Amino acid sequence: MSSTLLPEEQATDSHRHSKSSQMRRYGFFPGCVAKESCKELFNSTMLLADKLGIELIELTAASCCGASVVNDTNRDIARVLNARTYAQAEALGLDDVITICSTCTGHMRAANMELLESEERMNQANSILGKFGAKYEGSVMVRHLLWLLIDDIGLDKLSSMVVRPLNGLRVAPFYGCHIIRPEKVNGWESARNPHSLEDVITAIGGEPVDYAGKTRCCGFHIQLEKDGVATSMVGQNMRIAKDRGAEAVITPCPLCHLALDGYQQDAAARWGRTDLPTFHLPQLVALALGVPAEKLGLNKHLIDPRTILVERELIA
Amino acid sequence: MAQVKLDIFRYDEAVDAVPHRDTVEVDVPVTMTVLDALETAKAEVDGSISFRRSCRSAICGSCSMNINGVTGLACKTPCKSVMNDEGVIQIDPMPNFQPMKDLVVHMDPFWDKYTRLKPYLQPADRDEDHETERRVSPADMKKLVDAANCVMCATCYALCPVVSVDPSFAGPAAIAYAYRFIEDVRDGKKKERLAQINEDYLWLCAHCYACSYCPKHVDPHDRIVDVKRATIQEGVMMDHPGPRHALVVNKTIKKTGMLAETEVIQGTVGIFNIRGLAKITPLAIRMAVKGKMPPPFLRPIPKVDEVRTIFESLEVPT
Ligand code: SF4
Numbered sequence: 001m002s003s004t005l006l007p008e009e010q011a012t013d014s015h016r017h018s019k020s021s022q023m024r025r026y027g028f029f030p031g032c033v034a035k036e037s038c039k040e041l042f043n044s045t046m047l048l049a050d051k052l053g054i055e056l057i058e059l060t061a062a063s064c065c066g067a068s069v070v071n072d073t074n075r076d077i078a079r080v081l082n083a084r085t086y087a088q089a090e091a092l093g094l095d096d097v098i099t100i101c102s103t104c105t106g107h108m109r110a111a112n113m114e115l116l117e118s119e120e121r122m123n124q125a126n127s128i129l130g131k132f133g134a135k136y137e138g139s140v141m142v143r144h145l146l147w148l149l150i151d152d153i154g155l156d157k158l159s160s161m162v163v164r165p166l167n168g169l170r171v172a173p174f175y176g177c178h179i180i181r182p183e184k185v186n187g188w189e190s191a192r193n194p195h196s197l198e199d200v201i202t203a204i205g206g207e208p209v210d211y212a213g214k215t216r217c218c219g220f221h222i223q224l225e226k227d228g229v230a231t232s233m234v235g236q237n238m239r240i241a242k243d244r245g246a247e248a249v250i251t252p253c254p255l256c257h258l259a260l261d262g263y264q265q266d267a268a269a270r271w272g273r274t275d276l277p278t279f280h281l282p283q284l285v286a287l288a289l290g291v292p293a294e295k296l297g298l299n300k301h302l303i304d305p306r307t308i309l310v311e312r313e314l315i316a
Numbered sequence: 317m318a319q320v321k322l323d324i325f326r327y328d329e330a331v332d333a334v335p336h337r338d339t340v341e342v343d344v345p346v347t348m349t350v351l352d353a354l355e356t357a358k359a360e361v362d363g364s365i366s367f368r369r370s371c372r373s374a375i376c377g378s379c380s381m382n383i384n385g386v387t388g389l390a391c392k393t394p395c396k397s398v399m400n401d402e403g404v405i406q407i408d409p410m411p412n413f414q415p416m417k418d419l420v421v422h423m424d425p426f427w428d429k430y431t432r433l434k435p436y437l438q439p440a441d442r443d444e445d446h447e448t449e450r451r452v453s454p455a456d457m458k459k460l461v462d463a464a465n466c467v468m469c470a471t472c473y474a475l476c477p478v479v480s481v482d483p484s485f486a487g488p489a490a491i492a493y494a495y496r497f498i499e500d501v502r503d504g505k506k507k508e509r510l511a512q513i514n515e516d517y518l519w520l521c522a523h524c525y526a527c528s529y530c531p532k533h534v535d536p537h538d539r540i541v542d543v544k545r546a547t548i549q550e551g552v553m554m555d556h557p558g559p560r561h562a563l564v565v566n567k568t569i570k571k572t573g574m575l576a577e578t579e580v581i582q583g584t585v586g587i588f589n590i591r592g593l594a595k596i597t598p599l600a601i602r603m604a605v606k607g608k609m610p611p612p613f614l615r616p617i618p619k620v621d622e623v624r625t626i627f628e629s630l631e632v633p634t
Pocket residue numbers: 030031032033034063064065066067068101103104107575
């Protein structure tokens with residue numbers, strides 16, 4: 001396969017893979033939601049890592065990435081909180097930090113970009129970290145598990161590991177804004193026409209559903225702001241997915257998961273019933289790789305995903 | 317020269333019950349813009365095709381439309397970059413607006429939102445009291461130029477998912493333009509402006525960055541964040557859910573290092589806001605049944621005092 005690559009593609013390709021051959025240990029930043037209301041995401045990520053033969057070393061003293069909210073009040077605090085996390089990763093000899101939340105990915109990458117492109121900001125961060133003896137050298141790269149699956153494991157390898165293919169289950173990808181936009185922060189793939197989730201769905205034997213809602217917003221961050229708005233954003237996107245024949249949804253973002261899983265029922269009044277079960281990315285991949293369904297926390301979802309899995313004879 | 321096939325949305329609100337589509341073929345160099353192709357179609361094939369345009373160089377903001385489902389300026393989009401192998405380009409009016417005729421839409425809601433924000437300078441003192449014009453230092457001006465570059469093309473407004481479900485949201489362009497006056501040192505109505513923009517649902521921005529496709533690099537989302545920070549700094553509307561949410565999140569992170577979901581929900585909705593809490597209760601119960609409730613109290617992360625040091629080093633006392 002690599003022989004067909006042009007020289008510059010080979011260069012980028014080898015850049016992306018440079019660490020994969022020796023290094024199978026990653027710094028792991030689960031984020032608050034995977035530790036609080038979406039523990040099933042944390043657990044299925046660890047089970048998936050086992051299957052993949054990689055070691056995710058949790059940065060247990062890391063703080064919240066601050067999301068958009070700390071940024072709304074004080075950009076400097078948001079940036080330095082993340083610098084502290086990166087310093088911890090470096091101290092453990094881990095410069096590859098893996099996330100499992102679209103929002104964490106976007107905000108942590110933005111903070112890192114700001115630090116790396118300005119000596120002034122880096123100095124500001126280090127002068128504060130210095131107060132408790134920490135220092136960020138600037139070596140960390142933040143990536144989502146989704147990108148790790150494609151860059152470090154590889155789609156061919158992934159599909160060769162599948163023991164329980166999804167039988168053509170029609171899965172709608174829901175990216176979550178911050179893993180793709182703004183492009184200058186993420187830039188791993190086209191934000192207008194991403195296909196990493198589709199590629200993973202295909203690799204594990206599902207059939208990706210193409211629909212206009214896949215790169216749109218679920219409204220999570222404004223759920224408490226005004227009645228019905230976020231609910232409607234969920235309803236609108238799930239309606240399109242359902243009308244395009246989706247049987248389930250997959251998302252790399254636990255916030256999107258909370259919104260999609262939690263609000264479809266309330267959205268039915270305006271958008272009709274959709275009832276699409278929503279999988280966390282690692283749940284569905286782990287299932288295909290043979291992790292027993294009972295271990296994936298599928299019973300924690302409000303819209304029970306086991307019904308469609310039984311129908312499609314994927315679980316008993 | 318090549319054949320470009322424009323697949324155009326056609327509709328006239330005065331006569332048509334439903335829209336239809338026409339395919340119009342024109343011969344234009346593929347390096348020409350979609351607007352050029354439309355002009356050629358109008359001049360040579362069908363004079364009734366309607367669209368707005370003036371400057372043809374991304375300055376007037378008239379020609380925003382959907383090109384293959386992506387909103388943008390037709391005069392800034394080369395045919396080459398959007399035509400498929402058969403030379404087809406799909407053209408539709410901007411979403412989030414009522415179509416009027418073909419690619420022309422009713423812009424009124426968009427202008428109304430600007431007007432409400434009084435998009436002109438309101439100085440604190442009288443002109444007569446000044447010897448010269450009011451001067452602005454280059455540093456102060458620098459903060460405004462990005463936002464002032466807005467050409468009011470409404471691309472961002474058309475892309476905004478919040479506008480699409482709730483038209484009462486001021487939308488990205490109007491808030492970015494409000495910022496341009498809020499941060500203008502000559503303006504005397506900062507607090508009033510902030511209060512107004514908060515009333516117009518500043519905090520309803522969902523942080524989705526769809527508006528980052530602004531053709532003039534206004535980056536409305538980042539201006540919205542600037543206005544939120546100004547709101548908190550000036551202590552305006554602190555009883556609204558938006559500022560309350562921001563403050564309680566900061567508080568829980570400072571205390572535990574983590575975002576404590578339970579406390580954040582209570583802090584945002586207000587623990588004494590029975591109506592507000594009642595509304596989220598059905599979902600809360602559904603989640604509790606599934607064992608999905610976040611823990612009521614969080615154990616702080618290891619070395620949480622470091623997090624506090626970061627907050628304390630950077631918090632500007634208010
Ligand atoms: S963005 Fe959300 S999930 Fe990620 S660390 Fe911050 S609060 Fe937690």
